[in-house]
Amino acid sequence: MRKIVESVYWVGVVDWDRRLFDSLIPLPDGTTYNAYLIQGSEKTALLDAVDPDFAGTLMAAIDTVSRIDYIVSHHAEQDHSGSIPMVLARHPGAKVVATAKAKAMLMDLMPIPEDAFIVAADGDTLSLGDKTLTFIHTPWVHWPETMVTYLAEDKILFSCDFFGSHIASSDLFVTDQCRVHESAKRYFAEIMMPFRNVIAKNVDKLSGYDIQTIAPSHGQIYGQPGWIMDAYREWVSASARNVVTLPFVSMHGSTRLMVDHLTAALAERGVRVELFNLAVTDIGKLAMSLVDAGSIVLGVPTVLAGPHPLAAYAAFLANALRPKAKFLSIIGSYGWGGKTVETLAGMIPNLKVEVLDPVLCKGLPKAETYASLDALADMIASKHRESGFRA
Structure with missing residues (x-):
């Protein structure tokens, strides 16, 4: 006592x-x-x-x-x-x-x-x-x-x-x-x-x-x-920060190349990125990042025509936690095809977000892939400025 x-x-x-x-x-x-x-x-x-x-x-x-x-x-x-x-x-x-x-x-x-x-x-x-x-x-x-x-x-x-x-x-x-x-x-x-x-x-x-x-x-x-x-x-509060939460998983390195490029592109445009490798991350740290994030980007390789299970879990978690993020996108690599985007989109009905055009590539990312990632970074930076997100 x-x-x-x-x-x-x-x-x-x-x-x-x-x-x-x-x-x-x-x-x-x-x-x-x-x-x-x-x-x-x-x-x-x-x-x-x-x-x-x-x-x-x-x-x-x-x-x-x-x-x-x-x-x-x-x-x-x-x-x-x-x-x-x-x-x-x-x-x-x-x-x-x-x-x-x-x-x-x-x-x-x-x-x-x-x-x-x-x-x-x-x-x-x-x-x-x-x-x-x-x-x-x-x-x-x-x-x-x-x-x-x-x-x-x-x-x-x-x-x-x-x-x-x-x-x-x-x-x-x-x-x-x-x-x-x-x-x-x-x-x-x-x-x-x-x-x-x-x-x-x-x-x-x-x-x-x-x-x-x-x-x-x-x-x-x-x-x-x-x-x-x-x-x-x-x-x-409803006010988000100028932060992108980026949980990802990469099986053979292609998705990781895309994640690293987008992270650098966002940083160059004044957007802070919080990166989480889902293979090793503390899920509580990911949840903490979601408290503030203005945008969520999922880095997802395709497995058996659908999203990698760890990425699917991250989408499930975000849907359950209902963060204040206003924008969401998906980037990732696939081998021959699939419905990764459609599957993930169906898993987040609770998120009140604007979905920005995903960037997917077949196999290794190429010049046009990196150009699309740069365009996505431009879009996110612009959306954050227009929304008045805090630093």
Whole structure:
């Protein structure tokens, strides 16, 4: 149990070893499962419970607490709620406070009886005596049932996945802003970006509260939260940057020659390129690039008349993440023919992009191929200028 302010404690877990989340998301720096204990003058509340694999650690942290009256569940996903049944077993009189949607989901996911719940409406308050909790609904950050809690007396926002980052650290508060900014951007890119438009509304919703501290459910606590709130405002905005994200794969070198030529041509025209070799890239880094990119160009060789599977996965990922990019094109080499462009085009219905003419060549690129790539670079640079993309 570690003190944040008077009567408010961190009782979470640092998971130094985890390297994959949901069997999908890379965790290069581990993570934390944060839970918080608030001991009011009359009542005690536990905010979130940790991943069930670490329930014993949580129970040891709160072992000296004689009574827990409320368990606030911001989000039903098991890394936040999985230990709630164990807490209820030790504190059978406790009530689980959650949104109506979270109540239904929690009952689906774990053995919590219906009569254990208190449903929190948007804006409801709960007094712990000298501490007052306000529950603020923040749907789709990043599930439909999520909410956050504001502790008025101490001006702390317990934000759940909102403003989170996957970092394992012994430091309770942010000490390295650059490191946390990168981790938080990766976190946003991988799980928040598909809901960018509704998250923008939730960021605005919080502007009415005097927030001096943000305590998320993953990562370190923000003692000076202004910068992370500003970062979120930028990430959710519709304004892209003068950046081309270029994921590619090359089987025998022809597509790589095209990628290298286009990269150089764009750089000469003042457009920054972020290149990702899909055979070796960290998919989280690719997702981070997509947060800002004004354009996406896929470098794709043809395999058995269709796109290389790694390129198809990149298209699937972009479609799922729904980035703010405004333009998209495809370049690549083929051996005898195929439907690479048609197949990839059918995989990105969620992208609201203008598709620029692809550049494909048979075998090695030739003079006319490089001329077409130069024309594509001209087109992208012109489109970025006309769109007013930021540097």
